Amino acid sequence: MAVTIVKERWTNKVGEVILGTEPNVVKIGGESTLPFLHFEGEMPNRPAIALEVWDMEPTNWPEILTSAYAGVLNDPVAWAKKCVEYGADLVCLSLVSAHPDNKNSTPEECAQLAKAVADAVNVPLIILGCGVEEKDAQVLEKVAEVLAGRNFLLGCATQENYKTITAACIVHGHNIIASTPLDINLEKQLNILITEMNLPANRIVIDPSVGALGYGIEYAYSIMERTRIGALTGDKMMAMPVICLLGQEVWKTKEAKSATEEAPEWGEQERRAILWELITAVAFAQAGGSLFVMRHPESLKQFRAHIDKLMQSNAY
Amino acid sequence: MILIGERINGMFKDIREAILNKDPEPIRYWARRQYENCAAYLDINTGPTVDPKDQPAVMEWLVKIAQETVPLPCCIDSTNPEAIEAGLAVHKGKAMINSTTADQWKMDIYFPMAKKYNAAIIGLAMNEKGVPKSAADRVALAMEIVVNADAHGIPMEDLYIDPLMLPCNVAQDHGPEVLEAIRQVKTLADPPPRTTLGLSNASQRCTNRHLINRTFLIMCMAAGLDSAIADLEDQELLDAVAAANILLNKDIYCDSFLKTFRQR
Numbered sequence: 001m002a003v004t005i006v007k008e009r010w011t012n013k014v015g016e017v018i019l020g021t022e023p024n025v026v027k028i029g030g031e032s033t034l035p036f037l038h039f040e041g042e043m044p045n046r047p048a049i050a051l052e053v054w055d056m057e058p059t060n061w062p063e064i065l066t067s068a069y070a071g072v073l074n075d076p077v078a079w080a081k082k083c084v085e086y087g088a089d090l091v092c093l094s095l096v097s098a099h100p101d102n103k104n105s106t107p108e109e110c111a112q113l114a115k116a117v118a119d120a121v122n123v124p125l126i127i128l129g130c131g132v133e134e135k136d137a138q139v140l141e142k143v144a145e146v147l148a149g150r151n152f153l154l155g156c157a158t159q160e161n162y163k164t165i166t167a168a169c170i171v172h173g174h175n176i177i178a179s180t181p182l183d184i185n186l187e188k189q190l191n192i193l194i195t196e197m198n199l200p201a202n203r204i205v206i207d208p209s210v211g212a213l214g215y216g217i218e219y220a221y222s223i224m225e226r227t228r229i230g231a232l233t234g235d236k237m238m239a240m241p242v243i244c245l246l247g248q249e250v251w252k253t254k255e256a257k258s259a260t261e262e263a264p265e266w267g268e269q270e271r272r273a274i275l276w277e278l279i280t281a282v283a284f285a286q287a288g289g290s291l292f293v294m295r296h297p298e299s300l301k302q303f304r305a306h307i308d309k310l311m312q313s314n315a316y
Numbered sequence: 317m318i319l320i321g322e323r324i325n326g327m328f329k330d331i332r333e334a335i336l337n338k339d340p341e342p343i344r345y346w347a348r349r350q351y352e353n354c355a356a357y358l359d360i361n362t363g364p365t366v367d368p369k370d371q372p373a374v375m376e377w378l379v380k381i382a383q384e385t386v387p388l389p390c391c392i393d394s395t396n397p398e399a400i401e402a403g404l405a406v407h408k409g410k411a412m413i414n415s416t417t418a419d420q421w422k423m424d425i426y427f428p429m430a431k432k433y434n435a436a437i438i439g440l441a442m443n444e445k446g447v448p449k450s451a452a453d454r455v456a457l458a459m460e461i462v463v464n465a466d467a468h469g470i471p472m473e474d475l476y477i478d479p480l481m482l483p484c485n486v487a488q489d490h491g492p493e494v495l496e497a498i499r500q501v502k503t504l505a506d507p508p509p510r511t512t513l514g515l516s517n518a519s520q521r522c523t524n525r526h527l528i529n530r531t532f533l534i535m536c537m538a539a540g541l542d543s544a545i546a547d548l549e550d551q552e553l554l555d556a557v558a559a560a561n562i563l564l565n566k567d568i569y570c571d572s573f574l575k576t577f578r579q580r
Contacts, residue, residue, distance in 0.1 A: 188570035230568050237576055238568060 005316075007040050008033075010232035014290070015202040015239050016045065017175055019090065020124025021151050026089050028205070028290040029241030034228060035288045039315045046311050047285050049300050050090040050126055050293045051083035052247050055105070055113050056097040061295075062257050064270040068297050076113060077120045084121050086297035087304065090153075092126040093117050094248075098139050099130035107142035114143050118150060126153045126177075126243075126293065137164040144168035153177060153291075155243075156207055159190055166197045177243055179207035182216070184223045188230075191237045204240045205291060212249040213280045220244075224287035241290035250277040251295055274298050282306055317533075317557050318357070318543035320391050320412075321350030322516060324378060326363015335366060335374055343381040351386040353548035354557075354578060357412055358382050360403065361393035372402035379403045391438075391545065397425050404433040413437040414545075415478065418457040419444055420464075427468035436474040438512055439465065441497065447480045449489070451496035454479045455504070458497070462504045476512040476543060477501045483520040484528060491518075491532070498539040510542040526550040534560050554578065 016030035026048050033041025057074040058066070068086075072078040080091045095110045097103040118125050127143055129136030140154045141164055155177025157165040162178065169176045178194055180186040187206060195201050206227065210220035230238035250256055256273035258266065266272055277299040281292050285307065294300050323346045326332045334342040350358055360382060362374045371394060379390050392403035393414040404411055415438035416426035423439075430437040439461035441447075441454040448454050458477045465475045479497035482490045494513070502508040513536055519528035530553040533544055537560045546553065558577035561567040570576065 185569045185571075188568050188576075189572060192570060192572045192576060226568065235568060236579070237570065 010041060012232055012234040012236070012239060013041070014228070014231045014241055015204075017153075017202055017205055017241055019126075019151060019153050019175060021149070024122045024124060026124050031228070031288070031290070032232070034232070035286055036310045036314075038313045043311065045290070047289060047307055048089040048291050049087075049303060050092040050291070051086060051088040051297065051300060052092045052094055052293055052295050053079045053083060053117065054094050054096045055110070056103060058096075061251065062259075062269070062273070064273060065251060065296055076117050080117045080121050083297075084123055087300060088123065090124050090126055090291075091117065091121055092128060092293045094128045094130075095139055095143075096130055098135055099132060100135065102130070107139045110139045111142040111146035115146050118147055118152070124152055125150075126155065126291075128155050128177075128245075131156075133158055133161040137161040140165050141168045144172040144174050147174070148172040151175065153205060153243075155179060155205075156245075157190075157194070159186065159193070162190060162194055163197065166194050166199050169203065170197070170199050175203040175205060177205050177207045178240075179209060181209050182211075182219045182223060184208075184226055187223070187227070188235075188237050191240065195237070201236060201240065206240045206242045207245060208242065210244045210246055210249060210280075210284060210289075212246065212253050213276055213283065214255065215249065215253060217280065217283055221283060221287045224284065224289060228288035242288060243291040243293065244281070244284045244289040245293045246280050246284065247277065247293050247295035250280050274302070278302050278306075285310070317537060317541070317561065318512075319354050319548060319557070320357040320359050320512070320543060320545040321346075321353070321355035321548045322359050322514075322545050323350055323547070323549075324358055324382060325361040325393070326366055326374075327361070328363075332363055332365055335362065335378075338377075340381045343378060344385045347382045347385040347388070350548050351388055353551075354554055355388060355548055356543075357391040358386070358388050359391040359393050359414060359545050361414075362399060368396055368399075371396050371399035375399040375403040376406050379406055383408055392435075397429070400426070401429060404429065404435060407433070407435075411435045412476070415440050416461070417442050417444075418460045423461065423464045427465055427470055430465075430470055430474070431468050436476060437465070437470065438476045438478050439509075441477060441479045447482065447490075449493065451479075451493040451500060454493065454497040455500045458501050458509075459504055462509055465509070466505070472505050472507050472509045475509040477509050478512045478514060481513055481515070481518045481532065483522060484518055484532075485520075485522045491535075495535060495539045498536055498541050502540055511540065512543040512545065513541060515544045515546040526553065529553065530556050533557065537564060 013032035014029045019026045027045045030044040097105040153175045156179035178190045208223045227238050255276045260269045281303045330342045360378045362371050391412040391414045416422045417440045441457045479494045515529050518532045519525040562569050
């Protein structure tokens with residue numbers, strides 16, 4: 001007796017977002033199936049990976065991380081070039097110096113630096129503010145203007161500051177990261193608010209505010225899973241690719257920061273920290289993430305090898 | 317909830333006159349209006365006053381005008397197989413046949429037709445003896461329909477069982493039976509057939525028709541109803557369906573859920 005193989009048939013797919021301008025374009029999204037189930041649909045774009053660059057030298061990164069970027073940590077342009085050497089598909093520039101507690105850099109200063117970095121590499125940029133909503137609105141507005149037409153990805157827009165950032169993306173031709181704090185209903189609502197301002201849905205990337213392994217990874221996983229299923233079953237306001245800002249989360253943890261001597265039963269720090277970042281990324285790839293921002297180049301390398309295998313077709 | 321707009325039916329005066337005078341405007345008007353009111357299909361019925369020999373041509377005319385006006389499939393509604401086939405022949409995309417009963421001679425006409433035109437088809441849980449009273453009897457007729465559909469290679473997702481609601485002012489004991497029948501139809505096959513309902517029957521010649529229709533639709537959604545042929549003019553009906561989708565965990569909640577329900 002013949003067995004009927006049961007396959008899901010979805011009615012909709014995740015929107016495809018194009019970042020950057022030809023010839024240096026990265027496409028994310030477009031999935032018409034659950035993650036890596038090539039036998040039930042298409043994954044036209046493999047997950048893309050960015051490495052993080054700060055616009056000022058980090059003071060509390062562990063040595064096992066800073067050693068990978070020796071000599072470039074106080075030169076964002078050189079640092080960005082190093083990231084591309086390490087195989088990053090994009091560079092994620094974090095304008096940390098704009099934070100009032102750091103240098104409180106002006107929007108103009110941030111924008112000039114962003115331009116220098118953008119002109120130095122041939123990959124698209126993700127540009128993040130400092131996390132203070134009001135400041136980020138001003139900073140990203142200026143960045144958008146100075147980098148007009150480059151079609152980069154600007155973030156993070158929240159329910160408080162999305163209007164300014166959305167307007168800047170519309171006027172100057174960029175894409176937006178819509179960020180909500182692990183709340184799927186707010187996530188959907190923010191996408192609605194942004195599209196109501198007439199930014200097309202295919203210029204929105206969802207940031208669910210992922211947590212690292214051991215620090216609430218399950219919440220983000222379940223939200224991303226529900227988001228993907230919503231997209232595939234026809235919910236247009238959930239049909240956007242997801243970005244995982246996991247580097248910043250992983251490298252805050254004691255599992256990444258504790259020296260080998262401090263926690264001998266945890267094993268050697270470098271291997272442990274890289275594994276922590278890698279497993280966090282792998283879990284989110286399984287949950288449907290399309291864009292990953294990481295810190296350690298070795299994590300990127302191993303994650304990329306993992307994705308290579310997962311992107312091999314299992315269609316039958 | 318797949319909503320099927322009921323309005324393009326010759327039993328309504330304006331449609332009847334439009335057919336008589338070959339005036340496409342009322343057809344276009346109702347096609348557009350129902351499209352805006354979340355219709356996924358337009359039910360197309362020539363009505364009882366068109367002569368059987370004219371029904372095929374009228375059906376063709378109605379289907380063409382509807383599909384020229386809005387990008388929706390039609391639910392081709394007639395007791396005349398020639399009229400149904402005429403509608404299917406000019407239909408673009410996947411139509412729905414409304415309907416067959418559990419009578420063998422009807423199923424022998426309509427299931428091959430559904431297969432030929434790759435159409436979905438509504439199966440009424442009744443036969444020449446009429447509409448049964450109990451849920452069990454309705455489901456027994458539904459089973460016959462399921463078996464026949466399957467034998468003709470109609471996929472279960474293209475089969476819509478209608479357990480047939482009767483007006484609550486004269487057949488008040490049917491409501492609970494219909495709800496139970498909707499639940500049980502899902503157990504008839506795996507994957508299961510779909511269900512539909514001619515909603516307006518529930519309130520024929522009653523007062524507060526919209527209220528009765530809307531309330532029964534939500535009850536049926538809780539029992540698992542997949543689609544309904546309804547009067548989509550009632551905005552509160554559309555709002556209630558949007559709310560029901562949230563409560564049944566079918567759509568993800570957001571504060572603008574009423575607005576997103578209406579967006580295409």
